[in-house]
Amino acid sequence: MSEVRVRFAPSPTGFLHIGGVRTALFNWLFARQQRGVFVLRIEDTDQSRSTDASIQAIVDGMHWVGLDWDEGPFRQTERMELYRSRAFELLERGKAYWCICTPEELESRRKEAEAKGLSPRYDGRCRNLAVGSPPGEAALRFKAPQEGQIVVEDLIKGRVAFDTSVLDDLIILRSNGYPTYNFSVVVDDGLMGITHVVRGDDHLTNTPRQIPIFEALGFPLPHFGHLPMILGSDKTRLSKRHGATSIMAYKEMGYLPEAMINYLVRLGWSHGDQEIFSRQELIEKFSWKNVQTSPAVFNPEKLLWLNAEYIKTGDIGRVVEALEPLLAASGLKAELRSCSREWLARLVLMVRERTKTLVEMVHWVGPYFGEAVTFEEEAAKKFLTPAVAPVLAKLAARFEALPSFSKQRWEEAFKKLVEEEGMKLGQLAQPVRVALTGRTASPGLFEVMEVLGRERTLSRLRRGMERAAEGSPSPEKPSQS
RNA sequence: GGUCCCAUCGUCUAGCCUGGCCUAGGACGGAGCCCUCUCAAGGCUUAAACACGGGUUCGAAUCCCGUUGGGACCA
Numbered sequence: 001m002s003e004v005r006v007r008f009a010p011s012p013t014g015f016l017h018i019g020g021v022r023t024a025l026f027n028w029l030f031a032r033q034q035r036g037v038f039v040l041r042i043e044d045t046d047q048s049r050s051t052d053a054s055i056q057a058i059v060d061g062m063h064w065v066g067l068d069w070d071e072g073p074f075r076q077t078e079r080m081e082l083y084r085s086r087a088f089e090l091l092e093r094g095k096a097y098w099c100i101c102t103p104e105e106l107e108s109r110r111k112e113a114e115a116k117g118l119s120p121r122y123d124g125r126c127r128n129l130a131v132g133s134p135p136g137e138a139a140l141r142f143k144a145p146q147e148g149q150i151v152v153e154d155l156i157k158g159r160v161a162f163d164t165s166v167l168d169d170l171i172i173l174r175s176n177g178y179p180t181y182n183f184s185v186v187v188d189d190g191l192m193g194i195t196h197v198v199r200g201d202d203h204l205t206n207t208p209r210q211i212p213i214f215e216a217l218g219f220p221l222p223h224f225g226h227l228p229m230i231l232g233s234d235k236t237r238l239s240k241r242h243g244a245t246s247i248m249a250y251k252e253m254g255y256l257p258e259a260m261i262n263y264l265v266r267l268g269w270s271h272g273d274q275e276i277f278s279r280q281e282l283i284e285k286f287s288w289k290n291v292q293t294s295p296a297v298f299n300p301e302k303l304l305w306l307n308a309e310y311i312k313t314g315d316i317g318r319v320v321e322a323l324e325p326l327l328a329a330s331g332l333k334a335e336l337r338s339c340s341r342e343w344l345a346r347l348v349l350m351v352r353e354r355t356k357t358l359v360e361m362v363h364w365v366g367p368y369f370g371e372a373v374t375f376e377e378e379a380a381k382k383f384l385t386p387a388v389a390p391v392l393a394k395l396a397a398r399f400e401a402l403p404s405f406s407k408q409r410w411e412e413a414f415k416k417l418v419e420e421e422g423m424k425l426g427q428l429a430q431p432v433r434v435a436l437t438g439r440t441a442s443p444g445l446f447e448v449m450e451v452l453g454r455e456r457t458l459s460r461l462r463r464g465m466e467r468a469a470e471g472s473p474s475p476e477k478p479s480q481s
Numbered sequence: 482g483g484u485c486c487c488a489u490c491g492u493c494u495a496g497c498c499u500g501g502c503c504u505a506g507g508a509c510g511g512a513g514c515c516c517u518c519u520c521a522a523g524g525c526u527u528a529a530a531c532a533c534g535g536g537u538u539c540g541a542a543u544c545c546c547g548u549u550g551g552g553a554c555c556a
Contacts, residue, residue: 161485166555170555201487201552201554202552202553203553204485204486231551233492266494266508270494275494292493294487294552295487297491297493299491299510301509304509308522353521353523355521425517426519428518429519433519
């Protein structure tokens with residue numbers, strides 16, 4: 001058994017696309033499962049705007065989702081001589097020929113053919129001309145087979161047959177000396193010893209064009225697999241209109257890479273009813289047989305759900321680690337330095353089940369840093385009213401009488417006071433919540449106190465009481481009962 | 482236009498290869514109820530699909546043909 005070698009060959013378009021990540025993922029999973037080699041190759045031949053920055057974007061994206069490669073990144077623009085020499089080799093061996101038809105001629109003949117209802121293929125005019133050294137502008141064409149069938153045993157689609165009559169003699173080297181896509185791909189896949197070419201569905205019809213080139217070049221034929229496309233909600237190709245398509249945009253939106261991978265792998269692949277997979281499980285269970293043949297619609301809501309799952313059930317250290325840079329970026333650098341990892345983990349543990357993204361988590365976690373609270377005006381206006389100020393004062397006094405924080409004891413004290421005042425639990429809970437967090441929504445009150453600690457709980461309670469005593473600064477009359 | 486691919490709830494999918502276990506299962510999202518100091522989470526319940534038409538067969542989501550509808554590629 002020879003070693004499995006697969007590749008991911010994106011073109012640098014400025015960022016790494018979600019569809020690309022899925023293609024990379026399937027290749028990567030197969031490579032890791034088979035203990036093979038995963039090659040990264042940048043297909044930048046006709047990308048005049050291909051820059052180091054867009055290659056970096058691909059590398060960064062791959063790093064973020066944790067898809068590591070064993071060889072590369074190779075750049076096609078650095079391999080031009082390879083393509084040229086292989087093209088000339090085909091010329092020498094009579095498998096390619098110079099075509100001196102000008103683009104204008106080709107265009108007019110194409111239109112003519114179309115008008116007659118024929119397929120607009122190259123008519124092979126220069127095929128038997130045997131042009132020696134070309135006088136000026138000329139392209140090199142491959143002599144495609146003219147009879148029989150080309151059968152692709154696709155890993156995913158099964159057997160697909162093409163009639164060679166649909167193939168024309170395609171250009172392999174343009175008159176400007178640049179190789180065409182179909183040629184450079186074959187040279188690379190052949191030279192790199194790729195055993196399984198797995199790529200997007202959109203290349204399926206390129207395959208019968210490429211197979212004869214593999215053969216002419218004397219390369220062993222790899223296996224082929226064509227993955228169905230990822231579509232947007234309107235069933236058209238996924239694009240910016242459907243939301244973010246760059247993988248890094250999801251990092252910025254607070255998604256965990258493991259959630260991203262889990263979502264993407266289920267888009268076109270399944271293992272029974274299982275929804276959640278660890279990376280190791282994926283490597284073990286992945287199989288081409290279970291890859292879907294039909295396209296899939298990208299569903300941001302399910303991705304969001306998965307992200308929430310990973311946030312609330314994932315390893316806490318891992319979640320904290322992913323959150324920290326976002327916290328630092330939100331202006332909490334100093335606070336982050338002065339708090340302990342244990343305390344931060346407790347805080348994250350407290351809020352994680354109410355946040356679906358890390359960005360949401362940053363918002364949820366905000367009130368627990370620093371001494372003072374920032375009241376949300378609406379919340380303060382509604383719940384910190386003069387009427388509750390005395391009760392808040394009593395509560396603070398009772399807590400203060402307790403020597404140290406105890407969740408249970410404080411809760412008892414709280415409930416006792418509620419009872420004595422003839423209130424409902426919620427009537428006091430909300431003002432206290434606003435006093436402690438500045439907001440109307442938070443984790444359980446006593447958990448909040450625990451994370452805040454005795455001193456901050458007390459001082460925030462007093463501050464809330466003051467604010468309540470001041471009453472609403474606006475002239476509006478409170479209308480709530 | 483030619484060639485090729487595809488078709489199960491709104492979406493991701495199981496089942497299809499190797500017909501009967503399918504009055505079609507799971508998940509997201511939706512609806513309702515429960516829990517509840519708020520917000521979540523959680524629990525329970527529920528609506529929702531085999532594109533259509535022919536065949537083959539005792540029996541078809543599953544096999545065959547066609548139609549329709551999507552998509553890709555070549556220009």
